[in-house]
Amino acid sequence: MKRIRSILKPFYIGVKRNLLKARLRFAPVRDLSGFRRVLVIAPHPDDEILGAGGCIMNLLEKERAVFTAFLTDGEHSLPDLDPRRVAEERIGISKGVLGILGLAEESVFRFHFPDGKIPRDGDSEFAVMTDRLAEVMRKVGPDAVLVTHPHETWPYDHVAACEMAIAALDKAGQSDTALYGYWVWLSYSLPMKRFAEIDWGSTVRVAVGDAVRKKRLMDAYLEPLAPNGKPWSGVLPKEMLSMFDYPYEIVTLLDRKTVSGATQSRDSVLL
Numbered sequence: 586m587k588r589i590r591s592i593l594k595p596f597y598i599g600v601k602r603n604l605l606k607a608r609l610r611f612a613p614v615r616d617l618s619g620f621r622r623v624l625v626i627a628p629h630p631d632d633e634i635l636g637a638g639g640c641i642m643n644l645l646e647k648e649r650a651v652f653t654a655f656l657t658d659g660e661h662s663l664p665d666l667d668p669r670r671v672a673e674e675r676i677g678i679s680k681g682v683l684g685i686l687g688l689a690e691e692s693v694f695r696f697h698f699p700d701g702k703i704p705r706d707g708d709s710e711f712a713v714m715t716d717r718l719a720e721v722m723r724k725v726g727p728d729a730v731l732v733t734h735p736h737e738t739w740p741y742d743h744v745a746a747c748e749m750a751i752a753a754l755d756k757a758g759q760s761d762t763a764l765y766g767y768w769v770w771l772s773y774s775l776p777m778k779r780f781a782e783i784d785w786g787s788t789v790r791v792a793v794g795d796a797v798r799k800k801r802l803m804d805a806y807l808e809p810l811a812p813n814g815k816p817w818s819g820v821l822p823k824e825m826l827s828m829f830d831y832p833y834e835i836v837t838l839l840d841r842k843t844v845s846g847a848t849q850s851r852d853s854v855l856l
Contacts, residue, residue, distance in 0.1 A: 598773065598824040605772050608785070609835065615789040617836075618647040620729040620763065624722065625651065626750055628703060628733055628742040629659035630679035631806040631818045636769035637731050638802050639793030639834045645687060646794075652692045652725050654718065655679065656746055657700040662819030663811055668700075674809070674817045682805045694721050703745035706752065715749050719756035727762055730754065734766030734837060735844050736783060739774040751841050766844075768835040773825040783837070790833035803829065 617623070623644055627633035633641065633653055644651050658672035676695070683693060696717060698704075704711040722730075732750040733743035747766060754762055775783075793799050807826075811817050 595824065597777075601777050602772055602824070602828060604777065604780070606831065608780070609788075609790060609831075609833070612785070612788050612790050612835070614833070615791060616643065617729065617765075617791060618644055618649060620644070620649065620727075622650045622725060622727045623652070623729045623731065624654060624725050624727040626654045626656065626718075626730065626732040626746055628656050628740070628746040629662070629700065629818075630655055630675045630682075631659070631803075632733060632743070632769050634682060634799070634802045634806060635829060636733065636767040637834060637836070638799045639796075640731065640767070640791050640836070641686060641688075642798065643791070643794055650692070651688060652694070652721075652727065653683065653688065654694040654696065654721055656696050656698045656703055656718075656749070657742065658695070658697055659700050659818065661700040662817065663813065663815060665813060666811060671811070671817060672697075672700075674811070678806060678809055678817060682802055685802060685805065701740070701742060703742045703749065705741070705745050706748040711749070711752070715752040715756060718749055718753035722753055722757040722759055722762075727759070729763040729765065731765045731767050731836065734768050734771050735839070736766075736775055736779070737768070737770045738776075738779075739770060743770060747839075747844065751839075751844060754841070764839045764841060765836040766839050768837075770825065771835075772828045773822065784840070784843075787838040787840070789836060789838070791836055793832055793834060796832055 617640055625633050625637055641651055659675045660668035660672035663671050698714060704714055730750055733746050735744060735747040737743035806818050807816050809817050
């Protein structure tokens with residue numbers, strides 16, 4: 586059975602990707618530069634570029650204030666290496682990427698939550714860690730927050746990040762702040778049978794604009810190699826990365842009440 590699944594998986598992923606692209610043709614194109622202060626929440630260093638790099642570039646070009654919150658350092662992307670070394674390298678790489686973007690270090694927040702174990706809503710440490718994110722939101726005062734989409738059924742840190750963003754916004758008393766879910770793994774990890782669960786009416790395309798520059802930023806994350814010959818960001822599936830050849834980034838305006846309590850379980854599967 587496992588062999589059959591491994592053989593069918595590339596075909597399944599290809600069909601799924603094409604269906605998503607066909608559906609996304611009907612999604613309107615939007616420009617988020619109407620927001621003046623935007624907080625981008627990344628579960629790991631590289632998520633902010635993979636899923637929202639174009640959004641960030643466009644906002645900065647319009648001289649909007651952009652802030653980035655990294656929840657983890659991505660220290661478990663290479664389990665055969667010392668996580669402290671991996672964290673150090675990934676932090677250094679992200680500093681370089683943000684420097685290319687022109688983001689000042691004071692606009693970047695690093696929480697150092699445990700990679701792969703960001704608390705989920707209901708976990709014992711969820712409230713304490715969410716308090717820390719709420720403090721940043723009060724300091725920044727964003728009129729929009731971008732976080733990984735709640736339907737990213739895997740990795741679970743992406744789901745946890747969305748749960749944390751919703752709770753932090755509530756604690757910060759920022760009920761008027763727009764919350765968008767950006768897509769990183771969704772097109773790869775969400776089973777086709779669950780496509781109907783996506784709120785297509787609130788899903789829009791954001792033109793990347795300078796696709797060459799975004800590719801350069803992605804490469805800055807994905808090309809540096811660790812001593813084991815693998816990228817510090819980990820080995821990402823080619824089928825997943827191919828979705829970023831699309832000239833748009835996908836974001837969904839989230840209804841906090843609808844999303845809260847409806848995020849995916851820990852045992853979601855790819856197929």
